[in-house]
Structure formats: structure tokens, C-alpha cells
Amino acid sequence: MEAEFHRWLREHVPAHARAPLGLSDDAALLSLAGRADLIVTTDLLSDGVDFRLENDDPRRVGRKALAVNLSDLAAMAARPLAAVVAIALPRAGCGSRTPLDLAIALYEGLLPLAMEFDVALAGGDTNTHDGPLVLSVTALGQLTERGPLTRSGGRPGDKLLVTGKLGGSILGHHFDFTPRVREALLLHDRYELHAGMDISDGLALDLSRMAAESGCGAVVYADQLPLSEAAQCLPHPPQRALGDGEDYELLLAVAVNVAEAILRDQPLDCLITCVGELVAEQGLWQSVGDGKRTPLEPKGWQH
Amino acid sequence: MEAEFHRWLREHVPAHARAPLGLSDDAALLSLAGRADLIVTTDLLSDGVDFRLENDDPRRVGRKALAVNLSDLAAMAARPLAAVVAIALPRAGCGSRTPLDLAIALYEGLLPLAMEFDVALAGGDTNTHDGPLVLSVTALGQLTERGPLTRSGGRPGDKLLVTGKLGGSILGHHFDFTPRVREALLLHDRYELHAGMDISDGLALDLSRMAAESGCGAVVYADQLPLSEAAQCLPHPPQRALGDGEDYELLLAVAVNVAEAILRDQPLDCLITCVGELVAEQGLWQSVGDGKRTPLEPKGWQH
Numbered sequence: 001m002e003a004e005f006h007r008w009l010r011e012h013v014p015a016h017a018r019a020p021l022g023l024s025d026d027a028a029l030l031s032l033a034g035r036a037d038l039i040v041t042t043d044l045l046s047d048g049v050d051f052r053l054e055n056d057d058p059r060r061v062g063r064k065a066l067a068v069n070l071s072d073l074a075a076m077a078a079r080p081l082a083a084v085v086a087i088a089l090p091r092a093g094c095g096s097r098t099p100l101d102l103a104i105a106l107y108e109g110l111l112p113l114a115m116e117f118d119v120a121l122a123g124g125d126t127n128t129h130d131g132p133l134v135l136s137v138t139a140l141g142q143l144t145e146r147g148p149l150t151r152s153g154g155r156p157g158d159k160l161l162v163t164g165k166l167g168g169s170i171l172g173h174h175f176d177f178t179p180r181v182r183e184a185l186l187l188h189d190r191y192e193l194h195a196g197m198d199i200s201d202g203l204a205l206d207l208s209r210m211a212a213e214s215g216c217g218a219v220v221y222a223d224q225l226p227l228s229e230a231a232q233c234l235p236h237p238p239q240r241a242l243g244d245g246e247d248y249e250l251l252l253a254v255a256v257n258v259a260e261a262i263l264r265d266q267p268l269d270c271l272i273t274c275v276g277e278l279v280a281e282q283g284l285w286q287s288v289g290d291g292k293r294t295p296l297e298p299k300g301w302q303h
Numbered sequence: 304m305e306a307e308f309h310r311w312l313r314e315h316v317p318a319h320a321r322a323p324l325g326l327s328d329d330a331a332l333l334s335l336a337g338r339a340d341l342i343v344t345t346d347l348l349s350d351g352v353d354f355r356l357e358n359d360d361p362r363r364v365g366r367k368a369l370a371v372n373l374s375d376l377a378a379m380a381a382r383p384l385a386a387v388v389a390i391a392l393p394r395a396g397c398g399s400r401t402p403l404d405l406a407i408a409l410y411e412g413l414l415p416l417a418m419e420f421d422v423a424l425a426g427g428d429t430n431t432h433d434g435p436l437v438l439s440v441t442a443l444g445q446l447t448e449r450g451p452l453t454r455s456g457g458r459p460g461d462k463l464l465v466t467g468k469l470g471g472s473i474l475g476h477h478f479d480f481t482p483r484v485r486e487a488l489l490l491h492d493r494y495e496l497h498a499g500m501d502i503s504d505g506l507a508l509d510l511s512r513m514a515a516e517s518g519c520g521a522v523v524y525a526d527q528l529p530l531s532e533a534a535q536c537l538p539h540p541p542q543r544a545l546g547d548g549e550d551y552e553l554l555l556a557v558a559v560n561v562a563e564a565i566l567r568d569q570p571l572d573c574l575i576t577c578v579g580e581l582v583a584e585q586g587l588w589q590s591v592g593d594g595k596r597t598p599l600e601p602k603g604w605q606h
Binding site for chain 2: 001049
């Protein structure tokens, strides 16, 4: 439904000079009063979809609601500035927690992350309703003088790099990940990045989106994926790395010589790995050691 | 629960130089990169609380979700710039409408209002979940050189003015109101306003908030309230005007001579009426023609 609705939006939401990049990226560029360096993004989480309040500590839920938005800012290479938090609390609370207990616990989870990334919490809206817990965070960020990192700048021949390790996020990483803000800013500052996004719906699906926005196709080196420990605990680790989603790692497209420099330098605290390349022909493939390509379905987390 | 949670927030959310007004107003001032003219606000609406999808056209619901945020920008005397929209759709849709139908209808309602107020729709997030429809809109606005209109600038002796008419919003106005953006900008430009906010939870409750933020009390002239036609169709029209909520009119505190000028000029397309005054003693009262004051409970829409 999300993909179909996006098509409708692209046809019906008029272009506006204040949102010059449109609706194609993880976040939107705002051009306000002569400046074009503000980035805005919003992500909504629901109980039963993005977490299960019955089992999950609401502090982890609150943290996640902010973290996924900071990951979207990282995807654009923006420095976080501020966030607002809207919450619909289940009127009956959850277990022994009242709605007020829940609201406080959510904030207890997100406040330390806000402090860590120097995010000003600029208000919000907290209500009760006859439904499951819903959190909607909107985050604002500022670009550096290097401008935005977008999905559309990839070129055929570009190498595809990912930070960290992929797969098995459901075992805990989807709560505890650290948004790759510092990594995105460092890489965008030191190297020429053609395209970037965060991997929220799985490498295969998100890569297919980046390739489409860049007017390219892509090949994944299926035997070179950096597998998380969690993925290795589960059946079919490479499939996990391709399709699990919620990795919140960066996916970057860079020229071959830039990829070589980054892989040699390993400038981040986390690993950075080459997982494929962009190609001229539109479509998605995987290859293994012998170089033979087979089609790869862009499966992943569909909203 | 909202009031209690606000107290917790004020104690636990650290002050940040980027949000210099804190959490006391309808919207938050953002001080970004040397400029302090950006305003951000967020409001979340839920089915069963703010509308009933069974009966209400989703176009009106979508329009309302944006309009309440524009009203918050008006309350700060900010010009709307951009908005983001996060939606949790009921997985089963509603009646004969699929989730996609619903999402489109919501946008069909909010797009014309965005056009009318030149709001750039800068992305969003649309998901399905196992719960009722929830919409969370975050709006950004820009202050004029006159700076922000806040709740805290009222002084004892100030007259209290309201735009439009009050009460009975439930009969339709809560969907169809036009946010008082143009009115707020005009008044803030031409007159010296001490304090302002929008009346979303009822005159009595919202006035008690403005008075408290201004360190004052307030007296309502209970026999001089501008009653809407809807309020007059319902029992106890003055109580409706005091407590119904969702009027989305402006409440302003101004010096006596400014009040006289505004009431004489009547510079708006809608009526503007004097409904009371701020007083030095903290508390809330109502008076009628004879000037006798009786205590007034700050009742209204409690979230």
C-alpha cells in the first residue's frame, strides 16, 4: 500500500519551491527564507507493528521512535537539531502502567538519545485514545556545506558500501542501534559520496529504491554481505541480511576509486563493506564468487 | 493526565538553547544557526477522540489535522511554511474504503488547505496498523520581525479579546474552521499585543493557562461572550462558549488603549470582541453586568 500511495502522492502533491527535492528521499530538504540547509523527517511507530508493548520495555520504544528519525537525518547527511514527539497512549495503559507511566517511560528512553545527539526537544502532543500506542516523531536537521546526500546521485559502475552488519535486527538491534549520524557526517565530509540512504526496509528493497532513483540497476555481491551475529543465529543468514529490514545502517554509492579509499582507510568505528555495484541496466541481481548474476527480488519490509 | 505529564516534562526535559521558549506555548520557537524565527508545532488526532470515522468524511478529517496545526502557528503569530504528515491507517480500512482510499481521501482534504495557506508538504509517513486512524501533523512557520506572540506577556489590567464566535464547535466548526493565521499576522503587525494563544480546549481553560503563564488572574465578562449560532442551538449557550473547546479562535491580551483601538477599528473580516480582563490576583472569575465576580472553574477539554 505504501508504494501505491507514494505514486499517488507524487502525482497529486504539487511541487513547492520550499521543498525542492520533493518526496523521494528519507527526509525532505526545506528551503526557507533564502537558506536551503534544513532537513525534516517524520516516522510513526505503532504497537503491534514496530514493537510489542506487551513484551518490550517502553523506554526502548521511546528511544527507537527518536532513533529511526535520526537515522533518516543521517541518510541525508544532516546534523540533528530538534525533534517534536506526538504520542497516542492506550487509555487503559498497559499491564500495571497507567498512560502517565507509559508517557514518562517513553521519554525516559528517548531523552538520553536526544542528549547524546544534542537534539532539542521542542514540544509535542500527548493524548490518550482507544487504540494501541502510537508515537510519531518529527526531526529537524541541518546540512553541512557539502549539501544533502540523496538517493538519486548514483551512477553505473559505482560501488555500494554499507556500514556495520546486516540482518537479524528483530533480535534486538531494531531497538538498540545507534543512528549512523556521526558516520554519515564524517564520510560525507571526507569523501565524495554519490548517493546515500539508510537501510530501514532491508538491503534488497532499499537498494532497489536507490537504484531506481538513480536511474540504474544494481548487483549485490551475495557472498560478501557483512552478516550480524544475530543473522548468523537465524536460518539463512544471507537472506536475513538482504531482507530483514530495520538494520538502520547506511547504504552508499561511490565511485570505484572512492570505494577503494574508504575500504582502505576504514575511517569509522564500525566496519564498512562493499556489497555490490550499480549497473546501467535497470533491475536487481545478486552475484556470487563466479560473477554469475541471478535476478534478486526486492523483498523486504513492506508497510 | 496531560497537565500532570506537562509538569513532568517541564522538570525532566532539559532546557536547550535551540528551544529558548521551552514548552509553555502552542508551538515552540527554534533558534537555529544564528536565526530565531522558526516555529514548530505538532498535533495528533485519533479516531474516536477528535473525529469519528464512521460518521465523518475523511476529507474533513485530513483538513482538520492540518488546520489545528496552522491554528497553533497563528497562536504564535507565525506564517506557515511547511508541514509533514504521519498517518497510521486501520488495516481493515473503514466501511467500503481500503486503507489506500482512506489515505487518499485524507490528503484530498488537507491539500486544498495547504494550498490556501501556501504550506509546502515536505514528506510524511503512512502506515497501516491494528488500531484506529491516527494522524500526526507537524507544521513549521516563520515569525515576522515582530517576533513571537506568547502566552506569558499578559499584564494585570489588560483587556482580553477573542476573534469570531465561541461554542458549539462540535456541530461542525471543529472541522470547517479557518485557522486564524491572517488575523493573527495582521493584528500582530498593526497593534501591540501582550499575549496570545488559540482557544482549542475552551475559553475558560485556555484563559486560565494564559493567565497562569502571565502570572495573573482573569475575569471573564460572562454576559458579553460572542456566541456562535451553533452554541445558541444548544442548551446553556454561555457555558458552551466557556467550555466547549475546538473554537480555534484567537485569545489576546492587550493594553486598554490598544483594546479600544482594535474594537473601534474592527480590522478583521470576522468580529473581534472584548470578553474580559487580566487581574493581579491569581485565579479565574466571571462577572456579569453588575460587576460582581464569582469564581469560574477552568473547565474545558482535558486530554
